[in-house]
Amino acid sequence: MSQFIQDLGKSTRTSFTKLGRSTYFLLQTVSGILSVLLRPRLLLNQMYSVGVLSFLIITISGLFVGMVLGLQGYYTLSDFGAEETLGVMVAASLVRELGPVVSALLFAGRAGSALTAEIGLMKAxxxxxxxxMMAVDPVKRIITPRFLAGLISMPLLAGLFSAVGIIGGQVIGSGLLGVDEGAYWSQMQASIDFQDDIINGVIKSVVFGFVTSWIALFEGYDAIPTSEGVSRATTRTVVNSAFSILGLDFILTALMFGDH
Amino acid sequence: MQHTNNQDTLVGIFVAAGILGLFFLAMHVSNLSSFVEEDSYTITARFENSGGLKVKSPVSAAGVKIGKVSSISFDPKTYQSVVQMSIDSKYNTMPDDTTASIFTAGLLGEQYVNLEPGGSDTYLKADGKIEITQSAIILEKAIGQFLFKSAEEKK
Known part of the structure; x- marks a missing residue:
């Protein structure tokens, strides 16, 4: 029993130290933003490895998610004779939820894990x-450009995901299943609000980009510098990112769309 | 140097595609394009019951959308619902004896205001009032009346 109490105390202590270290790490990272903006080359290189290399997986997944939404939505909506609202269904679910969430999950798997492994290996x-030793601040030189690149890339990728998905839904809906193309777009435009839906979706993706990059970079920076430690840190990045994305999505949805 | 130039180009394409995607969402998917509204003028109608009408509900004439509901309030003196509508100023030739009725799109669909033009020669002006109105049909009420009537007939 006393062992259990001791373990509980120990895990509380370690989780608090980790929280403190990660917050301190975040503050250090954010304080380096100005010096990174003075050297945009660093940022550009990271935009390439974080954003451009995630480009393909995001667009292809977006297309397929949109096509599946079009297909499934059509089957359900046609039972009620409401196929014309397919556009609303596809666009609302993509812009509000699936766009930010799925692209953030893919981003965590594609870019976040790579960041952790890279930083962890640099540490090892x-x-x-x-x-x-050379009086170069590794946080400013290595971490902050990657953090900023993730923060910028995430909303762009999420917007791309939703846009491609909506086009995919249209291809399936009106190309294959015969929903009227004009109704698809006009019903969508009538129901999707710029402020409520698009801006809130972008805010969500910025939050997810922030959290995913933070977790990925911190886990890499905090990894035990052995091959096993790096592999564990990479796993933790993906798992923790997925949890935080889904949990935060629930909270953000409740805050943003709660009054509807 | 060639390598970094290539990278620049790819990052440029990525950023341009992302911004294009967001722009597409804003202009083509959402109602932002209808925010950039041409001038509109406001008219008011009083209904006995405005049912499930909401702010932003469409206002249409002959099935074409010509404006939207801008506010709904309750008048505590006359116990009526005061519905303000902003009508696109392109359509400034509605006669002043226009009838406003609240209809439902489809059986259970959204409610909207339908304007039925009358025969008068004078037009509704800005801040004009529509005198003839027809309330929303409340489905529960209609069913209730129907049941009551059929019960009466049985006696």
Missing amino acids: TEQLSGME
Whole structure:
């Protein structure tokens, strides 16, 4: 029994230290933003590896998710003779939920894990300490550009995901299943509100980009510098990112769309 | 150097595609394009019961959308519902004896205001009032009346 109490105390202590370290790490990262903006080349390189390399997986998944929504939505809506509202269904579910959430999950799997492994390996091979020896701040030089790149890329990727998905839904809906194309777009435009839906979706994706990059970079920076430690840190990144994305999505949805 | 130039181009394409996607969502998917509204003028109608009408519900004439409901309030003196509608100023030739009725799109669909033009020669002006109105049909009420009537007939 006393062992259990002791374990509980220990896990509480370690989780609080981790929270404190990650917050301190975040503050350090954010404080480096100005110096990164003065050297946009660093940011650009990371935009390439974080954003451009995730581009293909995001667009293809977006297309398929939109097509599936079109197909499933049509089957359900046609029971009520309401196929014309297919556009609303596809667009609302993509813009509000699936666009930000699914692209953030893919982003965590594609870019977040790579970031953790990269930083973790840099730590394991003592590149980070090497930089400190040369009086180069590794957080400003390595971490902040990656963080900023994730923060910028995420809303762009989520917007792309939703846009491609809506086009995919239209291809299936009006190309294959015979929903009127004009009704698809006009019903959508009548129901989707710019402020309520599009802007809130973008806010969601910015929040997810923030959280995913933070988790990925911190786990890499905090990894035990062995091959096993790095592999564990990578797993933790994906798992923790998925949890935080889904949990935060619930909270954000409740806050944003609660009054409807 | 070639390598970094390629990377620049790819990042440029990525950012342009992302912004294009967001722009597409804003202009083509949402109602932002209808925010950039041409001038509109407001008219008011009083209904005994405005049912499930909401702000932003469409106002249409002959089946074509010509405006939207801008506010709904309750008048505590006459116990009526005061519905303000903003009508696109393109359509400024509605006669002043226009009838406003609240209809439902489909059996259970959204409610909207339908304007039925009368025969008068003078037009409704800005802040004009529509005198002839017809309330929303409340489905529960209609069913209740029907049941009551059929019970009466049985006696």
